[in-house]
Amino acid sequence: MDKKTLTGSFANNRSLIREAVQISKNEDMKFREFQIAGRAAAVVFIDGMVDLTRLQQFLLTPCMKVQKIPENEDIAAFLSTQVLQIASLDHTKELDMLLLRICQGDAALLCEGMQGALIGEVKGYARRSVGQPVNETVVMGPHEGFCETMRDNVVLIRKMMRTPSLISEAVQIGDQVQNRITLMYLNHAVQQESVEEIKRRIAGCRVDHVLSLGMLEQLLEDNPSSLFPQCITTERPDRAVSFLTEGQVLILMENAPAVLAMPCSLLHLYHAPDDTALRWQYGTFLRLLRMAGMLIALFLPAVYVALTVFHPEGMSLSLLTSVLESQSRVPMSLFPSMLLMLLAFSLISEAGARVPGAMGSSLSIVGGIILGQAVVEADMFSPLLIVVVAISGIGIYAVPTYALTLAIRIVQLLLVAAAGIAGYPGIVAGAFLLLLSLCGLTSLNSPYLSPVSPLRPFNPDKVLRLPIWRQRLRGYLGNALHMNRTPGRMRAWDKEEK
Amino acid sequence: MNSLHQTKTSVHTEKARENQRQAAQMKGWVALSSLHLYAQLLCGLCFFLYRYVSTPSYLSLLLLLLPLTAVYYACCRISLKPLLWHSFPGKCAGIAFIFCLYADAFTALAGLSGMVQELLPDYNSLLMTIAIVLCVLPLLKRRQQNALQNLALLLCIPLFLALLFVLPGSIPQGSGGNLFPLLGQGGGRILWGSLWMCGCLSPALFPLLAHPPEKNGLLARNGCLHLIAALFFAFVTALMAAYLMPFYFLARPESPGARFMLFLDTNTSLLAWSLTVCGMMLLLLVSLCCAIEESSILLWRITKKQLHPLALLPLLSLSLMPSPIVEEVICFLFPLRALLMGVGLILLSIGGKRI
Structure with a gap:
């Protein structure tokens, strides 16, 4: 299938994007049109996925204040270097990439005469804050647990392992609805064949959408018909870091409050998180x-x-x-x-x-006394x-x-x-x-x-x-x-x- | 190269790592071979030696050490040459070894079947034998390669420890006098017994021949150790059998299954009883699978073909034969197996090419 690309014509890009995002049906998809120094422009985003304050303060307001765009200057370069006050800004001409970034909570800026679009990271959707792990409680050790936001999870790991040797590589999975995956490993400790093998397996997954980490695990493991799990899942950053030091590769996925570690052995599954924190x-x-x-x-x-x-x-x-x-x-x-x-x-x-928690005691009575x-x-x-x-x-x-x-x-x-x-x-x-x-x-x-x-x-x-x-x-x-x-x-x- | 409790390693390169992995694989083979050898010696004791008298059995095993050393040395020498399995003598040797291994499998299956019949007298023996043979089927799948070696490595120490655990509880039940009076059976009987036990040795030699030792002499070191360990345990078993032998074993012929479960009559502890029963069945099951696995590897070496599951059918003939006939067949096959092994070794020494 041909990849659609954005051109320098605002009208053309406008119709292309409006058709792709089905703006007439998608109530929360916003296509806000305005002008930059007399040129037609628009910002595209999903309502609720972006931080509106940041969008207005650092994208819309500076753009609207531009009086003149210098002649013979690349508009994208001018906007990104002199106008927009957003830290993470990318330029793309690919429609698919643009749509993917919009769906991930970023905002796209289009302008007449600008080849392609600028994408600014202004994510602002509702997210759960870092809390305690639910299923891996410990007596001794840290009490932070992963949450559903992959970026936060990466930060939690980076916070515990402050070294440039820690690599985080981004890959995508899902043919129709793509989901972001990050591979994390210690560059000097990991066996490169393991990283390549995981990438090969992820690239070889033909699935419309990967909903959960458990689903990903089943797609990646060596023998899916076996009763025993061949990846280890943890919701604790300290445990994930211990896997990194062992030379294992971590697989983080968006919307998953845990990470996968591969390869693993049966003995890894029988270790508890606070074994290392206790005296030997x-x-x-x-x-x-x-x-x-x-x-x-x-x-x-x-x-x-x-x-x-x-x-x-x-x-x-x-x-x-x-x-x-x-x-x-x-x-x-x-x-x-x-x-x-x-x-x-x-x-x-x-x-x-x-x-539900309130009925737990009733169940204990039924199980303990009646049965x-x-x-x-x-x-x-x-x-x-x-x-x-x-x-x-x-x-x-x-x-x-x-x-x-x-x-x-x-x-x-x-x-x-x-x-x-x-x-x-x-x-x-x-x-x-x-x-x-x-x-x-x-x-x-x-x-x-x-x-x-x-x-x-x-x-x-x-x-x-x-x-x-x-x-x-x-x-x-x-x-x-x-x-x-x-x-x-x-x-x-x-x-x-x- | 690396012990389980080490804290430093010399593995600092990919090549060293590969060498370590090959060495670990070899250790798996050696462990498997040890279990197989012990199981076969146990079968030899139960099917042949205990049938007549128990006392000469451990003396026979002692005498076995001398021919064993000679055969082991010969195999070390042969294995230093690249073995040409695809040459005519190599193929003939391979076929001879396959027959030996099938005899091993038959013996292990007969022992296991005898034990199961002893434990479950109401069950149909044909169904039980089919069920046991079915346990071997997963091995014939390509994906399960090295699984048996890994399993042997995992089981080796706990299995022997379990058998040793049983002994202290049994010792008070025996009599030291049992070890001596039956020497009157004569030296001829002991000598015959030791020569006859040579037939059980084929599995011990397999890692030497199928996986020739590497330059670092890894196999030569481990190989010798596994032979000594397996023989030691067989000797202890035979000794304890003589020591604990109840008088009625001499008074009337017992079935092979009863002979296998000799220790159970002497140890009343539930844990010891369970460990003995499960340990011996597991040992015989591993031995059966090892014989099939080794046959499969030999077949691959000489014909580049996989062993077909139908190749397990001859083993089922065991369930169709009455128990006394099975015993006679096995007693006939044991010396034949030793003969075939000797022929195979001679053919390999011809077929190999000196480095």
């Missing part, structure tokens, strides 16, 4: 707890079903007696009971996430089963990444189904296939289970959170030439350090 002993303890919680959540319900239904010989007599006694009063067999209870738990959890106490008293489920489901549910909540918790919930159900069909052999087959799929997974062509398998050099901040001063490596995701974060000891003052 506390951080390690919490991570081990989290790991135990994850394993309990995955395997405890399945093992309980397998042992009770298929392998009672594996249990001691006292435990077996206790299990059988609690199960004997229940009319439903254990396997469907377990599936039902896990589904009910997921239902409560999902409803809890959607319910917990009443079903036991009515002998619908055994108390031991409720205990198992509750413990595994707590284990799930210990996982800090929401996407990972969903994956764990699904795998938990699949493992319970496998255990209900074939006992321990079913669990082993399920676990084997799960591990095999994880081992074959990649994130931006980087192995998902690295640095553990396959082995990669890394700073000791993965399963265990070893001391900060031992973390001298940037890790396998970054640039090989700048893998060491420090030339020597971090605690250089401490001569006793080994």
Whole structure:
């Protein structure tokens, strides 16, 4: 399709733009005509998207005050250098670019005899201010979170990492309605192949419009059919900065109150934002707890079903007696009971996430008292089963990444189904296939289970959170030439350090 | 090159990084090969040696070290030459190795099937075998390359630790006297057992032959270590089997599945029982997949063709045969496998080109 261009004729440009923006239908699209030194001129903008005060004060008023435009002088150059008092000003002849900038909240200035149009950045739409992150709260550490305005998010990151090595590249995505994306990375730390690969994937996305970061994630990840997320999302600038120092690339999108980091490994998903802020002993303890919680959540319900239904010989007599006694009063067999209870738990959890705040306590009462106490008293489920489901549910909540918790919930159900069909052999087959799929997974062509398998050099901040001063490596995701974060000891003052 | 807990690295160039990645891949192969070797030795113990007496089994394994050293040395020498898999002797060697690996797969599947039947006596064995074979299918997809090596690296240490965890609980149940009286079976039986166990060694040699050592001697170092580790665990298993062997194992013939689950009778802890059952099944499953993966790689080397899923069909014949016949077939295949391996090595030494 031919690209339409703006010419020096105001009448021609006027009709072209008015037709393109459908001015007769678009109530909020404004085409304000006036004169600059006797020449016909107009400013085009969307009402509500621009800051009207700035528009009037720095664009309209100076233009209207111009008495004469010097002969033989380029009008665009004259206006931009001597008249307009706007910091960010661009000149374009492309109609598509002009329309895109207008839709982004900028104002375009047209003038008779001026080739193309001037675009001034006078954005002034309603925006949410920087607030606290909603889903990634911490005990220690900063409390700023990303908001929906990409420029603010870039600033939040730049504010924390004041170095010219921090690059932010702008790209567009969406065939019909374009959305702005910014790639941010530390130039010396990142592996250039990663940046190029992300750009290649974004350029290769054929989609009319990308609405959310989750949608973008699905378009970019290596294996979209996998249960496990292959990008990591954060709504915390401090965490985003830590990804940058690891050599990862951040992907910011307009209207997304979070950023994506790629590539990532499974271990990144299991780290909490304030692990680094805590003393290393506390951080390690919490991570081990989290790991135990994850394993309990995955395997405890399945093992309980397998042992009770298929392998009672594996249990001691006292435990077996206790299990059988609690199960004997229940009319439903254990396997469907377990599936039902896990589904009910997921239902409560999902409803809890959607319910308005004022009704949260009602939901807790329904979940805790009615489902917990009443079903036991009515002998619908055994108390031991409720205990198992509750413990595994707590284990799930210990996982800090929401996407990972969903994956764990699904795998938990699949493992319970496998255990209900074939006992321990079913669990082993399920676990084997799960591990095999994880081992074959990649994130931006980087192995998902690295640095553990396959082995990669890394700073000791993965399963265990070893001391900060031992973390001298940037890790396998970054640039090989700048893998060491420090030339020597971090605690250089401490001569006793080994 | 780099340990997991290092804080400095020598990887400062793209070339060094690439070398590190190749070394890591090789470690994955070595870990996979270790698990496979251990699983095959375990199968050898359970299918053949425990059938007669338990005591000679660990002595047989001790005697195995000598021929093993010789074979390992020969393989190191052969692998220093670029192996011409597309030459006629190379192709013949490849086919011989594929037969060996299929025998490995058959043995692992038989062991696993025996265990599953022991655990789920009411289930149809054909369905169970089909289900196990289906677990191998994801490997034949191109996207899953290196997944098994990564998995082996991930499982290697926890699996062995789990098996070691079981032992302390079992030790009070055994009797030291079990280790000695059966020596009366004679040295001939022990010697035969050790020669017979040579058939289990083919997987140990595969990384040496399919991934020749690099100039930095990486594989030579790791390869030796993985052989020693796998043999050590097999020796400990055989020793513990002799020590813990209940009298009724000698009094009446037990099924292979029961022999695999020997430790379960001696350890009453729920955690130990679960770890043993799951660990052994996982080990045999990895072994089965490893044999198929290695066959697939060899087939690619000699014909540049992918292994078709239908190639798994012969394994299903296992479920159609009665259990005693399966055992006899395996007992026949083991020495044959050792023979084929020897033939393959000789052919490779002819087919390779000295650098």
